[in-house]
Amino acid sequence: MNYPFARRMHKIPRSFVREILKVTEEPEIISFAGGLPNPLSFPVEAVKKATSKILDEEGEQVLQYSTTEGYAPLRDFIARRYSHQGLNVDVDDIMITNGSQQCLDLVGKIFLDQNDGVVMERPTYLAAIQAFGLSEPKFHSVPLLEDGVDTPTLEKLLRTEDVKLFYAVTSFQNPTGITYSKKKRKEVADILTDHDTILVEDNPYGDIRFMGEDIPPIKAQLPDSVLFGTFSKIVSPGMRMGWIVAPPEVMDKLVTAKQASDLHSNYFTQRVVYQYLKDNDVDGHIQNIRKLYKSQRDQMVKSIKEFLPSEVNHTEPEGGMFLWITLPEGMSSLELFDLAIEEKVAFVPGEAFYTENPEVNTMRLNFSNCCEDEIVEGMQRLGRAIKKLVDAKK
């Protein structure tokens, strides 16, 4: 049969990163390509206890269908954590989703018609391009500077183009590791207010700040905006438990879209996660993850300085799981990728993270899923691969 696929499917490439991850699955390759949390951060025993407890105490009920919005005590737990961050959020402003990836799908569904304008960071989270892409919007992009998005460019874009929403990963961004400063957050809030544009703020790494000062999400200054969160980095990514925070009028549409998409998120797992959060010292657990990732990040920054040529630029993230490398002008990280695989080390070439005009001399490194020894060895290999590429260009 000649299948008549929808127009949108011709525009969405299968995830570049997933294709690359296949190449990097060989055991002898040290991979900085993935985006996996360190499994040391998963509370296996506590999850087992939580599961037994809810099945013993609540029985059949935790296996039955449930509400689209999600388990109220879990949503209340999330709301109370926000209040410690200076964010006033009610339990009814929160819906449980299948990781924060589904938040992107739902936001696309409720807001985006074909050719609607969407502003993305440059570079931006690859899977956001894919999820919004299903609605066939018109993407614009604004460069990221060291302290967040380039606000004059953002302002000019909102003034001259028809834009519905601005998507931003405001802390320890994927792929760059960049965090918006306090000042930058205020500027963005003001610009979006002036231009009546919706902020869609994605904050999967917010809990994993290992240096510097905690800064509230932009939503604290912009209550009309939409904010995503996830348990992927602090409990388990495989459980696909995230949430979306939105004002009532938006939440009403999100619930309709979620019903149509999958009725509700896995209720059994919602109950497991809530029981885990209730019975354990989550803040202590998060402290341990921060320590672990900080030492891995420190080792990677140190190894970059030690083993990569000094012309290579890199970010020094204060949290999260990624840092961003910029090779000298004229070099291609795609070309480097092949040489790196020969040296048995992997990363993600930067061009996957651009909606337009990719900067081909960039690349993303993940530091959360390698131990320090592997980081040292992997960066030595990467150093050799870069040297080969430089020599080949001479």
Next chain:
Amino acid sequence: MNYPFARRMHKIPRSFVREILKVTEEPEIISFAGGLPNPLSFPVEAVKKATSKILDEEGEQVLQYSTTEGYAPLRDFIARRYSHQGLNVDVDDIMITNGSQQCLDLVGKIFLDQNDGVVMERPTYLAAIQAFGLSEPKFHSVPLLEDGVDTPTLEKLLRTEDVKLFYAVTSFQNPTGITYSKKKRKEVADILTDHDTILVEDNPYGDIRFMGEDIPPIKAQLPDSVLFGTFSKIVSPGMRMGWIVAPPEVMDKLVTAKQASDLHSNYFTQRVVYQYLKDNDVDGHIQNIRKLYKSQRDQMVKSIKEFLPSEVNHTEPEGGMFLWITLPEGMSSLELFDLAIEEKVAFVPGEAFYTENPEVNTMRLNFSNCCEDEIVEGMQRLGRAIKKLVDAKK
């Protein structure tokens, strides 16, 4: 802020059934309105054992990110079960989804552009209208007869209209309980082949046949088609574990759409479900569910004959969870609904299940989630409500 919602959101009403379920939540109401499996059918202890086992034996690994397609041994288990039904399906033809509801979302995403033709049964599964509705297709509908869809009307529609796909719940349909006969399945396969139209076959209740002869899905005769399945009725609906079966070319697009939607389905729960299936006598468990639902269905059919006026028509399903009532011409089940609530009994008015020109004298009754005593009492109440409506019309 004045939110600029997407056009599709103005067309999708919030689920009628969910709104109705809110009215029926009062404890003194006997509700035939929901679509819940009987919690007696949930294997609580076995799920607890399965969870402990995978966490003990596999540890962190079952909490990590996983592949979009889903856990291969689980998909293999599903494929092997199909082979007993005369369906030749490979592990690679199966992807794990969030219940079969997500199959609808994914099929809409990969096939449907705005105004594409979709043929639905008349009446049809409400949540399919909602899920496909996100793509703003043009709905057509073909009446269901006692043994499946009215094939001459289907043939004429495919000949005269531009139609991409035909959506059918071929066994114990929701809402009617109707099952396609062998003959009807062959006719549908032939018509779709002749007109090069995709069959989307939804089979959530296939395992729950409690009388009559097992019949393979139409997909057995139509390998190009797409088929949905779910563990909701035989393990747990709250876990949201379903699957989609599709030929390679379609699967490739489904994987792309699933990646963009939520990366993958809950891996932890996939592992729990697989361990449960592996370590337990699932066929014995399904036999118990069949016995339970058969006696509830028998009681409901008996009570209809005993307590409802003889002019009331009803289906006598051979499986599944629902039956369908047709009141005499000129009566409205929406009017009856208010009288029924006064009598403390609830159902879903039929008009929710039509894409066009609803037959307002129809209604859906669920028999899976009430014990036999409640069924007797509830049908007496319904009988009184119908009598009131008949008297009011005189």
